Amino acid sequence: MAELVFHTGPMDCGKSTMALQLDYIQSAHGRKGRVFTSQDRSGTGVITSRLGLTASALEVEPEFDFWRYIIGELTSGQRVDYIVCDEAQFYSVEQVDQLARIADELQLDVYAFGILADFRTRLFPGSQRLIELADRVETLPLGPLCWCGARGTHNARTVDGLMVTEGSQVVVGDTASGGEVRYEVLCRAHHRRRMTATRAKATLSPDPLPFDPENF
Ligand SMILES: Nc1ncnc2c1ncn2[C@@H]1O[C@H](COP(=O)(O)OP(=O)(O)O)[C@@H](O)[C@H]1O
Numbered sequence: 244m245a246e247l248v249f250h251t252g253p254m255d256c257g258k259s260t261m262a263l264q265l266d267y268i269q270s271a272h273g274r275k276g277r278v279f280t281s282q283d284r285s286g287t288g289v290i291t292s293r294l295g296l297t298a299s300a301l302e303v304e305p306e307f308d309f310w311r312y313i314i315g316e317l318t319s320g321q322r323v324d325y326i327v328c329d330e331a332q333f334y335s336v337e338q339v340d341q342l343a344r345i346a347d348e349l350q351l352d353v354y355a356f357g358i359l360a361d362f363r364t365r366l367f368p369g370s371q372r373l374i375e376l377a378d379r380v381e382t383l384p385l386g387p388l389c390w391c392g393a394r395g396t397h398n399a400r401t402v403d404g405l406m407v408t409e410g411s412q413v414v415v416g417d418t419a420s421g422g423e424v425r426y427e428v429l430c431r432a433h434h435r436r437r438m439t440a441t442r443a444k445a446t447l448s449p450d451p452l453p454f455d456p457e458n459f
């Protein structure tokens with residue numbers, strides 16, 4: 244019985260790495276798959292893992308139709324045994340419905356990978372639809388730590404190290420330093436308090452701040 248499986252977790256927990264590992268394992272013994280992604284931080288039509296693994300992938304644009312694509316492949320004599328879908332949080336509700344139809348009516352295993360919620364802790368529409376339809380939702384076992392040492396569970400968007408709570412839901416970026424807009428995975432408590440590592444360092448320093456008595 245084919246399955247639609249949603250592998251999820253916060254940013255930087257190993258999703259793209261696992262997607263590439265799964266494709267490698269599944270492609271053994273002659274099984275043929277298709278690998279999809281959407282707005283990977285490294286560019287169009289590529290899956291990149293922070294571990295350095297990369298692979299070409301089919302880019303899922305807003306108008307892409309999974310059902311039509313797979314039917315086209317099969318009716319033209321191509322073999323498709325499974326599909327891997329990375330950055331699935333960026334897929335539309337309709338595209339996730341197509342993935343469920345592929346699993347049910349074509350009996351192909353569909354493995355989706357993506358984050359659940361955005362920087363405001365709101366579910367992406369595609370992630371919500373995957374939770375509603377998936378046979379299984381699996382949280383990846385490893386993941387980044389919050390600056391405090393607790394397990395990182397919620398993705399914060401930062402500008403110059405300070406958390407922001409307004410802006411577009413979709414802004415492609417990374418947890419590594421570099422771009423103006425960054426992401427930082429925090430524990431829920433520190434996400435709720437908007438306490439990033441930068442802010443913690445500034446406000447929780449054990450050393451007395453160098454107050455200038457003239458400014459008091
Ligand atoms: N040099 C490294 N050695 C070992 N693990 C690493 C290294 N760099 C990154 N990682 C791990 O790789 C994972 C990030 O992989 P990636 O597939 O890019 O995550 P995601 O797709 O979830 O953002 C994290 O678990 C991180 O700890």
Ligand SMILES: Cc1cn([C@H]2C[C@H](O)[C@@H](COP(=O)(O)O)O2)c(=O)[nH]c1=O
Nearest residue numbers: 254255284361362398412413414415416
């Ligand atoms: C929280 C959040 C993230 N994004 C973007 C940032 C990245 O490009 C991807 C997640 O990639 P990863 O492989 O899981 O690191 O999603 C976004 O657009 N909006 C957000 O709120």
